[in-house]
Amino acid sequence: MAKLKSINRKNKGKRVYISGPMTGLPEYNYPMFDYKEERLWEMGFIPVNPANNFNRDTTRERWEYLKEDIKNLLTCDYILFLPGFERSAGALLEALVARECNIPVLEFEV
Numbered sequence: 001m002a003k004l005k006s007i008n009r010k011n012k013g014k015r016v017y018i019s020g021p022m023t024g025l026p027e028y029n030y031p032m033f034d035y036k037e038e039r040l041w042e043m044g045f046i047p048v049n050p051a052n053n054f055n056r057d058t059t060r061e062r063w064e065y066l067k068e069d070i071k072n073l074l075t076c077d078y079i080l081f082l083p084g085f086e087r088s089a090g091a092l093l094e095a096l097v098a099r100e101c102n103i104p105v106l107e108f109e110v
């Protein structure tokens with residue numbers, strides 16, 4: 001999978017999908033998603049935060065979230081993984097889609 005290790009002017013304004021664990025975590029890990037979203041804005045990226053899907057409604061079926069997540073991921077230029085993503089089935093699915101669709105990983109501290 002391609003990786004972006006540093007930021008430059010032509011990366012500014014690019015869309016970044018935030019991928020990470022939610023299920024079973026306190027507050028669905030929304031505080032971490034929101035923190036990374038804010039940091040990405042500050043760095044000039046356009047973050048795509050799946051925590052904002054469906055106005056943060058947490059009562060839907062899992063497949064509904066996954067379909068929305070993948071649809072949003074496919075609009076992005078990069079993907080950013082949160083700590084613990086490797087233990088999340090949804091984030092691993094996003095990682096697979098990103099790899100197969102040649103969406104590079106944002107790989108520096110955000």
